[in-house]
Amino acid sequence: MPELPEVETVVRGLRPDLIGRTVVGAWTDWPKVLDDVSLVELTATLKGRRISAIFRRGKYICVDLEGVFLVIHLRMTGRLYLSDRAEGDDRWVHFSLALDQNAHMAFSDSRKFGRVLLRHSLDFLEAKLGPEPLxxxxxxxxxxxxxxxxxxxxxxxxxxxxxxxxxxxxxxxxxxxxxxxxxxxxxxxxxxxxxxxxxxxxxxxxxxxxxxxxxxxxxxxxxxxxxxxxxxxxxxxxxxxxxxxxxxxxxxxxxxxxxxxxxxxxxx
Ligand SMILES: [Zn+2]
The missing domain is CATH 1.10.8.50 (Helicase, Ruva Protein; domain 3)
Known part of the structure; x- marks a missing residue:
């Protein structure tokens, strides 16, 4: 399972390509990847919002969309990368966030244990996680x-x-x-x-x-x-x-x- 250094590396790798990008849509072929929200609701909430930050808390990846957060847990086999296709570049992509300039933030996860959450606050993470060791x-x-x-x-x-x-x-x-x-x-x-x-x-x-x-x-x-x-x-x-x-x-x-x-x- 990816731990702090792996999740931090993913965040640092994506940051230059994501900051400032605007959401234009979202795609899934397996809605259960969305923990507590439908694709329609997620799309309606995020469309037109700009990515203002991406950071790590514990093993969670937090994408800040002007005060609304997409929170991703990679669990066992999750990978996050940019693709020019909604379906990503491998057969295990089950969710992607469509961005401007024809880019897609693709979430690949062969075991399907990973999850994508939509939240208006990160208080739930603070309530369940201890301090950052670094x-x-x-x-x-x-x-x-x-x-x-x-x-x-x-x-x-x-x-x-x-x-x-x-x-x-x-x-x-x-x-x-x-x-x-x-x-x-x-x-x-x-x-x-x-x-x-x-x-x-x-x-x-x-x-x-x-x-x-x-x-x-x-x-x-x-x-x-x-x-x-x-x-x-x-x-x-x-x-x-x-x-x-x-x-x-x-x-x-x-x-x-x-x-x-x-x-x-x-x-x-
Ligand atoms: Zn020894």
């Missing part, structure tokens, strides 16, 4: 951890606690902070908690710099792969040597999620 100080991150007895890996994936981290960047952050993924949050020292906050920022910033991880479906808006996967220290490296110490990486399951860790660097 702008959180180490101390503020440590404060968020206070009082939880859950496994630290599970905690990091909880979008209500901290937004945007998924399986890949949680595993990478925990390796770098030398914390075992099953460690209960309340067993972490203040120093460990601050170190984890710093490593999360470092790992996410590196992920953005490498334009996301193309291990399965994720592609940049230009269709090319990101390169973050080439820099993984532990994620997906079961039985391969840990890039810190050379010990074989192990895979376990934490909160139903496949979890990679180094038994030497990350002791319980």
């Amino acid at each position: 702008t959180l100080s180490d101390a503020d991150f440590a404060d968020i951890l206070q009082g939880s007895t859950r496994a630290v890996k599970t905690f990091l994936l909880d979008q209500a606690k901290i937004a945007g981290i998924g399986n890949i960047y949680a595993d990478e952050s925990l390796l770098r902070a030398k914390i075992h993924p099953l460690t209960p949050v309340d067993r972490l020292s203040r120093k460990q908690a601050c170190a984890l906050g710093a490593e999360i920022r470092r790992v996410l910033e590196a992920g953005i710099a490498h334009e996301g991880a193309s291990i399965s479906w994720y592609r940049k808006p230009d269709g090319n792969k990101g390169e973050s996967q080439q820099h993984f220290m532990v994620y997906g490296r079961t039985n391969l040597p840990c890039k810190v110490c050379g010990t074989a990486v192990q895979r376990t399951v934490v909160g139903q999620r496949g979890t990679h860790f180094c038994p030497n660097c990350q002791r319980r």
Whole structure:
């Protein structure tokens, strides 16, 4: 699933082409992709509006159309790109937003788990999402951890606690902070908690710099792969040597999620 660095890369890739464009229509061949609105209603609301901003909140893409928001969640296999055809450039496009100059913002999603929402406010996102990790100080991150007895890996994936981290960047952050993924949050020292906050920022910033991880479906808006996967220290490296110490990486399951860790660097 695309995580913060992948979603941020999509937003940055689309921004120069989208800002200032005017909506002229919308298309779908699978209305369920629209979470809470009909295509007719969406089109009537957005037609003639100009895209004033596109940004990310957690794993959500928010397109600001002069105060009305198109909110897109890529989920497992979502891709967002510009096409000159309403049906997009691949057979998994089920929604597109028609813009001026014959451009279409195409939403491709083979598994159909992704969703497009139309909202007049982003309060619903603020109500369900924790803070953004990239702008959180180490101390503020440590404060968020206070009082939880859950496994630290599970905690990091909880979008209500901290937004945007998924399986890949949680595993990478925990390796770098030398914390075992099953460690209960309340067993972490203040120093460990601050170190984890710093490593999360470092790992996410590196992920953005490498334009996301193309291990399965994720592609940049230009269709090319990101390169973050080439820099993984532990994620997906079961039985391969840990890039810190050379010990074989192990895979376990934490909160139903496949979890990679180094038994030497990350002791319980
Ligand atoms: Zn190691």
